Amino acid sequence: MVHLQKMRTNFPVIRHITEDKTEAEVRSASGKWRSTSTIRFIAHDKSLYVHVPFIMKNSVPLDIPLCALFKVLRTDSVDDMVRYIDPCGEIPELRRLLADPLASASRDAIINWLVMEGSSACREPSMEKKKNYVSHIFKSELLPHVGVEGIEYDDEMSSPSAGRWGGVTRANQRNIPTKEEIDMECHKKKVYIGFVVRRLIAIHLRRMPEDDRDDYQNKRFDAPGPLIATYFRQSFRAFLRQLPSVLTRACAGYEDIISVVRSKCSPLTNDLLDPYKKGNWGRTPGVNNGVVQSLNRMNTFTSPSAARKIMTPLKKEGKIPAPRQVHLSGEGITCCVETPEGQSCGLMLSLTLFARISIGIPTRIMMKMLDAAVGPTSPCPLLFPTLSIPTEDETVVFVNGRMMGVTNRPTMFEQTLMEMRSLHDLPYEMRIIWWRNDPYMRRYISINCDGSAALRPLMKADRIMDAAKIMNDPSVPLPDLWRLLFVNGIVEYVDKEEEVSRGIVVAMRPRQLFNKQKYSHVMLSPTNLLGSLANLIPFSDLNQSPRNMYYTSMVKQALSLPCLDLERKDLHRFVMWYPMKPLVATRYHEYLIEQSMGISCAQVAIWAVACLNGRNMEDSVIIKRQAMQRGLFMATYETNIYSDAKKKGTDEEIFCVPPEDCVGRHGMRHGKRVNYSLLDPETGIVPEGTEVHDGDVLIGKAARLPDFFDENGKQVLRWSDRSVVMEKLGTAIVHRVKFTRHGNNHTSVYVTLRQPKPPQIGDKFASYAAQKGTLGAAVDEWDLPFTASGIVPDIIMNAHAIPSRMTLGMMVEGLTSKASALDGKKRYADTFQGVDLDDPQQVLESKGFKRLGKERMFDGTTGEQMEAEIYLCPVAYMRLKHMTKFKVHSRAKGPRSIQTRQPTEGRRQNGGLRFGEMERDALVAHGAAYALQDRLLDNSDSFQVAICGNCGYICNHTHSSRFGKGVRAGKPYCSNKSCRLAKEDVKVITLPFASNVLIRELEAMHISTKIRFKQDGAK
């Protein structure tokens, strides 16, 4: 499962809707209910109003003036409202914006107005019930993250027997909130509203920039845990909703209650399995498609990358560019290189190497921890809220958007929390956000600890010497290094909001710290900007950037040894025979290879850049035949064929050689007799080591048919053939046969087939710089050029592949590898670490090679010295999974699609080769009309229909029993009632079946289509 991106909750996102209208959207989610309710605060040039969910007038949200909302929340004086929003008088416009006719009305009058105007969503007719409805909405939908105690005191509730919207039935089950509790909650909500409106006005008056929806501050990434939890909650609630009616029916019908409940439980199970079958997450189909994906197991590098994928839930066809573009605030969180090409470009991202997703701490627990840490006795106390409005010199403290209290010493308060966090007295996931320099925000300190936030580790600049001490201490074992840096508070996790609010400036490298004092933090390594696949590319900062991106999708197709569990039963598996460690690689690459027990996805080949005889033009490469014969790029393909035999009542299946007189015994397949002779007579399966071909039976299976009696009344045992026949694989060897038994009545068998896949002309290869190409020619080594020392290159790549792609990383990789091959020293190729060409060049020179890596070569065919010097180095090359053997395809006759009667598409369906619009245009341009008719009609969906010469409609037939290319059987007649002359005047014409379909579909839409003939009777 991939991570799903979403917008954060409990925090306003404020944007300009029109020139004179600004909207703050707060998606409020309480920990308990999880479903969010969205409240909107809107600033207009003349007024401030609120949209509360479900308070509608004729299905349009009712504009509730802000002062009315304050009155509902029990603040009567406008002065108090102003003090909630702006105690220091920094927004002179506020009073004007708050002015509204309703400001002078009483609270009861406002509630009555809400009942009259805003309860159109309530279907209850009586005023009393409508009032209860409004009060219920204000209780549970107005900022539920702050609390759901309500707005009405118990004695104010209009009728104690209200029933549906709260009232006695609910209240009896729960504690009735006291007056004090309700007042406190209303107070907290007003403080929060003050916080939102203050920013809203500042942004509306263009004193602050509007919020950016694509900024990572406003983003959260749901990992599989929260996704499953939310989905389960939804399914379970749907299940609970059904339960009462089911139980009532069960009781009335004297049914067994347990079995009734159980029968309702299995839909719940299926509901939970559903997203894994269909791939889209959530109960609505078509939304969030692609959250569940099959894990790529081509090689050991792909799975870690798949586990760090992030999906943006937007339609793939979406044309808005902003969400797809790299956002600056994603630095260090998402990889700026790894994303697919095409429709989901920029929507599928990958976490960087060290970024992590917060797990989250419940607000209640966080508050307890804060209470213990900075309670009333501490020097910078967090004072618990009283009903008095926070004054000018009090700073409000929010925990996950919920007011916890106020403090008089914000600077010291923030410092204390920071210190305690770095000493791990408070959890490291806690983020402290204080916009101390922002006049509109500095009155609020937010302490966030919600889950799904992306954090990245940064090293504190002032602790860099401590870090150096730990890192240079030889007695510290390598695995402990990270722990020591973290535990000692040298490295801290910050999220983007904290990063921006604290004004953190991050240096890429420690040496930048010596220059100026402007940096507060250092990256652990500049490679942290990249994800797990982009970090594999040697010297990737020297490549043209799209090349790195291409590589990240290409490496997912590279052959390797996917895992050491050879018993795995994947549908497809490629095993490279001799994977090699690249001579020069990034540190992360080395680490991954170490983790996968030395298995990589490449082989190091001697690589030359030359055109040679031109057999490597258009991105193809020449490979030395003898190198391939010695095992270069050799691979095996394995596929698993599965079948199971179940015994279920009288229906019984067994693995056996199906008897000759079996019902439905396979006869011919593709013009060949199906071959049963290879089956083992005992097990009914082909034995291991057998060579099998298409048309051979791999698994013999027969099913017992229901009892049958012959004419003498004797019971006859009959079997039906359900064997599995090998198809579309060519020749293979039975690699392994595995039986599995599930209980007594169910056996299954896996037959693993193996095919050796030596490199063939047309197979695909690529370097680590995404220089992909196909094998153009396998040349004998004696015909290839050689150096003075007798070295013959394995791969010859055309020089034209370099200028347009600008993959300098590959050239440097080659040079560095050559030096490493000569002196045996390890060299790293990490990104952004600078390139030292001098070191490899000196090694080359000292060993008698040219500094530039070029060599004099001799033509293998003539023995003459070649004019140009040729760049010759060892370079890592991957073999990709696309092979000619899987692609060869031709067709003469074959299946056609039912609807259009045109040949099917695709190799798997044995389809035709598409003759598309561009091909059509070419023939039209050449005037090759007969060729066009041949392709598009005669060899496609040619069809004959009878047309009435009188009315021009398609005729019916007297007996239409047979479909085919020709006229259907029987005599055609015109079925048009108003057409009498038809019988004599029927003409047969040829047209594509697709146009017949079109005519029929138009007719179904009541559009008549007529075919007219020329007067002289010609066609």
Ligand SMILES: [Zn+2]
């Ligand atoms: Zn007619």
